[in-house]
Amino acid sequence: MPVYMIFIRERIRDRGEIEEYGRLAPAAAAGREMKPLSVYGKLETLEGPEAQGVVLLEFPTHAEAMAWYNSEEYREARRHRFLGADYRVFALEGT
DSSP states (O other), X not given: OOEEEEEEEEXXXXXHHHHHHXXXXXXXXXXXXXXXXXXXXXXXXXXXXXXXXXXXXXXXXXXXXXXXXTSHHHHHHHHHHHHHEEEEEEEEEOO
């Protein structure tokens, strides 16, 4: 069953840290079954607080999604994301 990782960026606090995240994050995807469905595309907030950007990734299974999220490469990248911006991140099981 597919799993979707949803990243909602609420606010950038340090652009330099976010740029470093953007430089490091792609290496964490190498060799993984991950499909980017939307990466900071045009966004229209219909309800709730405004978001600055959204990323939607598809993985074949929850285990694959968590293996990527908890990989050493992504842990190093996300450290910069934590320092640079406020995000909400969800793992959502598909049907």
